[in-house]
Amino acid sequence: MRLTAKSEYGVLAAIDLAVSFGGGPVSAREIAERRRIPPRFLEQVFVSLRRAGIVSAQRGARGGFSLNRDPDDITVLDIVEALEGPLSASVCDSERGEVCGQAGACAAAPVWSKATQALRDVFASTTIGELAGAQVVLDGSPADRA
Amino acid sequence: MRLTAKSEYGVLAAIDLAVSFGGGPVSAREIAERRRIPPRFLEQVFVSLRRAGIVSAQRGARGGFSLNRDPDDITVLDIVEALEGPLSASVCDSERGEVCGQAGACAAAPVWSKATQALRDVFASTTIGELAGAQVVLDGSPADRA
DNA sequence: CTAATTCCTACTTGATCAGTAGTGTTTGCA
DNA sequence: TGCAAACACTACTGATCAAGTAGGAATTAG
16 A cells, blocks of 8 residues: 555655756756666656656756646646556545446445545645755755755 | 555455344355455455454354454454555655655655555544445345345 | 767566465364 | 364465666757
């Protein structure tokens, strides 16, 4: 019952991009080093984020990635769903109702739906912008990063 | 990001036991047939529930399982944690703080904690007794099951 | 032209899930 | 007393997925 490493790395990377939002693109390798993420793995994460329309890629020398939207308009849910697919707490959940063998007579289904919804609420109510603010504080003076 | 089938089966089985709470033990095979769960797999689920102190087992002919406590005193969280271990939404979560490589400077950690907490809240606030009530309604007259 | 960078596909290794299987142990009942 | 029904334990298997690695192609700044 846990998210995969992709979400974790994706959120960290998005925070990193948010911190330098407005500047030029940041390379995956740079972020990987700074956040201790396997570089080639992070590359793949970024490809997913690009395909989801969250970041843009600039290829070639001095290229890298940058956020497509204001960090305050990107939620953790955006990142997580881009990397994990739609959130669902149990097999017997999902929009298609009766996925478990209980054929519509499953009294447990509402619990799984509520669980999924609770997760969505948490993730949807936290923006990358907020987290970036916290990150700057944790890292010390933002000037260190400029 | 989903629970395993064990939780799903475990909750269904607990509901089933709750519906006939007060009567004698119910065999795993009977529940397996009624809820369309692989019988030998359900057996294992029950062993875990017994070890967690949620059900008691009565061995031998006419044996089976019964709930140890009143269904209203058993939450979905009890079942889920008995079967999946402690809930945690991400690697970088857990009581031990800094499991991710960010060494205490991880701005994302609070989100994962909040997510875990939200899940716990949902599961802890739903009792097997409630679900059993819903199940009886779904199945039709409770007399059908006596 | 070259070095840096993203992009795409495939592969590998290990873990985990879902279920099956065999065998042992306990117990109600005829 | 014996048998059948039930739980108990351990081990195994096939499939899937997670996490990361690898190789090379395309793009671009300088």
